Amino acid sequence: FLEKCSCKSKNVIGTFKLKGDKPFETTCLGTFANVKGVKFDRWQIACSNLYERADFVPQIWPFEDESGNSIINIKQPPSDRTCKKNLAKTFKRNRVIRCEHDESKLTGCQCTEFKDSISVSMNTEKQEKLGLTATCANTKSTDSEIETWNLHCDLNGNGVIDKDESTKTVSVNTKANEFYCKVKKTISEGLKCTKLAGATCLCDDFWDHFKYEVDFKKEHKKGIKIVTECISGSLIHDTWRISAVKDGKECGYSMEKKFKHDNEKQRCLSKLKSDIKTFVKEYDIARKC
Structure with a gap:
C-alpha cells in the first residue's frame, strides 16, 4: 500500500509551464524518508505521447535524463509552507515542458x-x-x-x-528560458546581407506572380528548384539565366534567354515563364536533375 503524497497532482502539474499541444501526466508513487527522517514525495512525470514511437525524445524536458518519463523526489513542505510554494521554490528555473517529439535531437x-x-x-x-x-x-x-x-x-x-x-x-x-532559440549575440556576430547594385530586369518579381508548386508541379515534387537570374535589362529587352538546383547543389544545366517585352510587364512575365518551360523540357530537368 502506497502512502499518499502530501502534494496534489494539480499542484505538481501547475508548477510546470506546458508549451505546445501535447500534455503530460503526473502519478504519485508514494512517499519515503531518508536516513535523517526527512520525508519526500515520489512522483512520476511523463509525456502523454511517450509511447507513440520507440525513439521518442521531448522537445523541452526540465529533468536531466531528457526522456519524457522521469521520477522525481519532492521534499515535503514544512507546516508553515504550502505544497504549491514549496514546488515553486524547488523548480525555480527549469519549468518548461514541451512534449512534441524532437527529431532534431537525434538528427x-x-x-x-x-x-x-x-x-x-x-x-x-x-x-x-x-x-x-x-x-x-x-x-x-x-x-x-x-x-x-x-x-x-x-x-x-x-x-x-x-x-x-x-x-x-x-x-x-536551446535552454528553456525567455531566450529559447535566440542567437547568443554575446558570442555571435551578425552578417550584412544586401542586394547587389547591378542589373535589374522588368520581371525581377517573376516568382511573386506564379505558384511554383502549381506551375512546375513535377519539379516541385522532386525537390528541384528552378533558379532565374537577371543578367541585364532595359526598357525593351530582358536577358535571363535559367538553371536548376536540388539539395543545395546545381544540377549542371543552364540556359540564357533574351527576349523583347517593350516595357510591358505581362508580356515579360509570359515570355520568361515560356522560356523556363522550354528549359525544363529541353533538359528533361525532372528526370536528369
Missing part, C-alpha cells in the same frame, strides 16, 4: 521552426536587406544548451554558396 537542430527569426535577427544591413538563409549546422556542441547554425547571404537565390557570397556561423540558445 539535427532543435530550433528548426525558428530558422526565419534567426535569419532576420542576424542581418545587420540597415537599408536594402536581402533575406539570409539560416540552416542547421548539424554539429553537436560541447555545451548542451547551445546549437550551431550557418548563415548564408544568397545573392542570386540559387541555394548554393557561391564564391562571392558571405557565410557565418552563429550559436543559438
Whole structure:
C-alpha cells in the first residue's frame, strides 16, 4: 500500500509551464524518508505521447535524463509552507515542458521552426536587406544548451554558396528560458546581407506572380528548384539565366534567354515563364536533375 503524497497532482502539474499541444501526466508513487527522517514525495512525470514511437525524445524536458518519463523526489513542505510554494521554490528555473517529439535531437537542430527569426535577427544591413538563409549546422556542441547554425547571404537565390557570397556561423540558445532559440549575440556576430547594385530586369518579381508548386508541379515534387537570374535589362529587352538546383547543389544545366517585352510587364512575365518551360523540357530537368 502506497502512502499518499502530501502534494496534489494539480499542484505538481501547475508548477510546470506546458508549451505546445501535447500534455503530460503526473502519478504519485508514494512517499519515503531518508536516513535523517526527512520525508519526500515520489512522483512520476511523463509525456502523454511517450509511447507513440520507440525513439521518442521531448522537445523541452526540465529533468536531466531528457526522456519524457522521469521520477522525481519532492521534499515535503514544512507546516508553515504550502505544497504549491514549496514546488515553486524547488523548480525555480527549469519549468518548461514541451512534449512534441524532437527529431532534431537525434538528427539535427532543435530550433528548426525558428530558422526565419534567426535569419532576420542576424542581418545587420540597415537599408536594402536581402533575406539570409539560416540552416542547421548539424554539429553537436560541447555545451548542451547551445546549437550551431550557418548563415548564408544568397545573392542570386540559387541555394548554393557561391564564391562571392558571405557565410557565418552563429550559436543559438536551446535552454528553456525567455531566450529559447535566440542567437547568443554575446558570442555571435551578425552578417550584412544586401542586394547587389547591378542589373535589374522588368520581371525581377517573376516568382511573386506564379505558384511554383502549381506551375512546375513535377519539379516541385522532386525537390528541384528552378533558379532565374537577371543578367541585364532595359526598357525593351530582358536577358535571363535559367538553371536548376536540388539539395543545395546545381544540377549542371543552364540556359540564357533574351527576349523583347517593350516595357510591358505581362508580356515579360509570359515570355520568361515560356522560356523556363522550354528549359525544363529541353533538359528533361525532372528526370536528369
